[in-house]
Amino acid sequence: MDISIVIPLLDEAESLPELSAWIEKVMQEHHYSYEVIFVDDGSTDNSWAVIEDLRSRNPNIKGIKFQRNYGKSAGLNEGFRAAEGDVVFTMDADLQDSPEELPEMRRMILEDGFDLISGWKKVRYDNKLTKNIPSKLFNAVTSRVSRIKLHDFNCGLKAYRRNVVKSIEVYGEMHRYIPVLAKWSGFKKIGEKVVEHRARKYGVSKFGLRRFVNGFLDLMSITFVGKFAKRPMHFFGLWGTLFFMLGLGMALYLIVSKFIDTSFALTNRPAFYLSLTALVIGMQLFLAGFIGELISRNSPSRNHYLVEKKAGL
Numbered sequence: 001m002d003i004s005i006v007i008p009l010l011d012e013a014e015s016l017p018e019l020s021a022w023i024e025k026v027m028q029e030h031h032y033s034y035e036v037i038f039v040d041d042g043s044t045d046n047s048w049a050v051i052e053d054l055r056s057r058n059p060n061i062k063g064i065k066f067q068r069n070y071g072k073s074a075g076l077n078e079g080f081r082a083a084e085g086d087v088v089f090t091m092d093a094d095l096q097d098s099p100e101e102l103p104e105m106r107r108m109i110l111e112d113g114f115d116l117i118s119g120w121k122k123v124r125y126d127n128k129l130t131k132n133i134p135s136k137l138f139n140a141v142t143s144r145v146s147r148i149k150l151h152d153f154n155c156g157l158k159a160y161r162r163n164v165v166k167s168i169e170v171y172g173e174m175h176r177y178i179p180v181l182a183k184w185s186g187f188k189k190i191g192e193k194v195v196e197h198r199a200r201k202y203g204v205s206k207f208g209l210r211r212f213v214n215g216f217l218d219l220m221s222i223t224f225v226g227k228f229a230k231r232p233m234h235f236f237g238l239w240g241t242l243f244f245m246l247g248l249g250m251a252l253y254l255i256v257s258k259f260i261d262t263s264f265a266l267t268n269r270p271a272f273y274l275s276l277t278a279l280v281i282g283m284q285l286f287l288a289g290f291i292g293e294l295i296s297r298n299s300p301s302r303n304h305y306l307v308e309k310k311a312g313l
Helices: 016-029 047-057 072-082 099-110 128-146 174-184 210-228 232-260 270-297
Strands: 003-009 034-040 061-065 087-090 116-120 158-161 190-194
Touching: 003 016, 003 072, 003 099, 016 034, 016 047, 016 099, 034 047, 034 072, 047 061, 061 072, 072 087, 072 174, 087 099, 099 116, 099 158, 099 190, 116 174, 128 174, 174 190, 174 210, 210 232, 232 270
Parallel strands: 003 034, 003 087, 034 061, 116 190
Antiparallel strands: 087 158, 116 158
16 A cells, blocks of 8 residues: 555544545655545544544544544554554644645655655744744744654654554654654754644634643653663663762761861751752662662563664574
């Protein structure tokens, strides 16, 4: 199969017929074999009934329905598990992403050798105060922390080589950081394409300003896990050593000072409490590192590596 298109959705019944017809038109023009996987994330309108109707008229359309709302990441993860195409696309169901972009993004994957192509909505039709400005700040911070040069991490329109989506797990609210997940899995050829952004035609946005706070916390989490999941002692042991040595140094200084001048009381010196605090923090970090190592060593995925190619086996 040439193309799989994964589309998570929540209460988008009005836009689905128009979107599916648009996708079908583009696929027929380029003679692609394809599948469209709609993932209904617990919609309360008649989105699922619309998907079933579309499926009855077009066998290339498939559907997955969640019993309740689990979030966009869960929808993408289930869609990735079901996808069978050589190139897998994700796009939103609100008609703000154009299927006309798909052929060129597919060419960039197959001919230019990219593992992942992320759309960049350079010209946007969202509210500047509540979406555009926070989005630019969010993308700038994410790009700097992850060292991935993208302008729009959260763009719903993306293209992936098939083995990329089969090698990552999207959970929580990590859909914003799929390029980061792909990078930590060893897929480093990540590109970007300027794509058309269209004004929302039906319904309202399902995301608020809270996503930026959650997004920053998720970025810190994924950065830490990506670097230290297999070696937690490298992080906790380093900081534990620094704090312990700091506390030990201050304690030795106080002891020497006491021998030189026996008139002062150790407990009256602020340095005494600072040294105790540093020693306790250092020991706690060491213990956290040891516990992390025990968990990591006993994890069933402790030796999970991605093999790109084999020869003669």
